[in-house]
Amino acid sequence: SQTIHQWPATLVQPVGSPLSLECTVEGTSNPNLYWYRQAAGRGLQLLFYSVGIGQISSEVPQNLSASRPQDRQFILSSKKLLLSDSGFYLCATEGQGSGYTFGSGTRLTVV
Amino acid sequence: AQSVAQPEDQVNVAEGNPLTVKCTYSVSGNPYLFWYVQYPNRGLQFLLKYITGDNLVKGSYGFEAEFNKSQTSFHLKKPSALVSDSALYFCAVRDSVGDYKLSFGAGTTVTVRA
Numbered sequence: 695s696q697t698i699h700q701w702p703a704t705l706v707q708p709v710g711s712p713l714s715l716e717c718t719v720e721g722t723s724n725p726n727l728y729w730y731r732q733a734a735g736r737g738l739q740l741l742f743y744s745v746g747i748g749q750i751s752s753e754v755p756q757n758l759s760a761s762r763p764q765d766r767q768f769i770l771s772s773k774k775l776l777l778s779d780s781g782f783y784l785c786a787t788e789g790q791g792s793g794y795t796f797g798s799g800t801r802l803t804v805v
Numbered sequence: 806a807q808s809v810a811q812p813e814d815q816v817n818v819a820e821g822n823p824l825t826v827k828c829t830y831s832v833s834g835n836p837y838l839f840w841y842v843q844y845p846n847r848g849l850q851f852l853l854k855y856i857t858g859d860n861l862v863k864g865s866y867g868f869e870a871e872f873n874k875s876q877t878s879f880h881l882k883k884p885s886a887l888v889s890d891s892a893l894y895f896c897a898v899r900d901s902v903g904d905y906k907l908s909f910g911a912g913t914t915v916t917v918r919a
Contacts, residue, residue, distance in 0.1 A: 700848075726905055737911040738895070784848055788905055793839045793897075796848035 696721040700785050700797035707804055713758075713772040715800050717785030720766070725787040727768040728794070729760055732782040744768060780804045807832045809898050811910035818917055824886040826913045828879045828896035835901040838879040840870055843893045843912075852894075855879060866890070886917045 697720045707713060719725050729741040740753045742760035750760050757776050761769045768785060782799050789795035808831045818824050830836055837856050841849040853864025860872040870881045879896060896910040 698848075728906075736893075738909045740906065743906065782846070786849075789851065793837075793851055793854050794849075794907055795851070796841075798848045799846070801846060 696725070696787060696789055696795045698785055698787060698795055698797035700783075700800055702800060703798065704801045705803070707775050707802065709777055709804055710774045713770070713775050713779070713802070715770040715783055715785075715802075717768040717770075717797055718766055719768075719787050722766075722787065724765060727762065728786040729768065729770050730784040730786060732784060732799075733780075738784070742770070775804045777804050807836075807898055807900050807908045809896050809908050809910040811894075811896055811913045813913050814911075815914045815916065818886050818915070820888050820917050820919050821885050824881075824883040824890065824915065824917070826881040826894050826896075826915060828881065828910060829877050830879060830896070830898040831877065832898060832900040833902070836877075836879075837899045837901060838870075838872065839897040839907065840864065840868070840879075840881050841895045841897065843895065849895060852881070886915075888917050888919050891915055891917045 699718045726745050728743045730738045731741055732738050744750050744762045747762055758772050780803050782801050784799045785797040786794040810829045812827055839854045840852040842852055843849045852868050853862050855862045855872045863869045868883050870879055872879050894913050897907040899907045
């Protein structure tokens, strides 16, 4: 079965500092990967998705970027964080039966 | 285009009473439908899915959902709610044709009081 690892679990960063969140997947090859942001404990906003190494699609224009340097690695980055980047970030991949498997998430607070 | 609506932000029930969380969807083709649950500061956990077959789908923790094509609905139900069912619930849909991106509803917070 698939497993997604996300780290760190929590992060407090000052405004203007860089960001790097990492997501790795086990138990599958060539997965489709997704980054979501959840603000204020509510709905999920799709930020980026990737269908393969080096292939990134952005769903919304913003201060963030994503990269996929390896088949099972997906990284979310920012050069300079804004207060509005605070939120709960979730990595996901397609699980069995066409649904998604989610990582445990990263709580980012920009201060 | 595909979309999901969860018309209730919050559902409150007493323990032991039946629980229903509503979901309606819109897709161009046939729907693949999912329910997820999220506990505070955790990732989403899969509850159940409808792909094809029986309209009544049974999932984890005693939950079930009924697919109704004419009403484009996929309501989540549990006959007897537990306090531990208190969480945030998401309905999701993807079209049977096209890419694999899921569309999520805004979520419904369920509170089960003792």
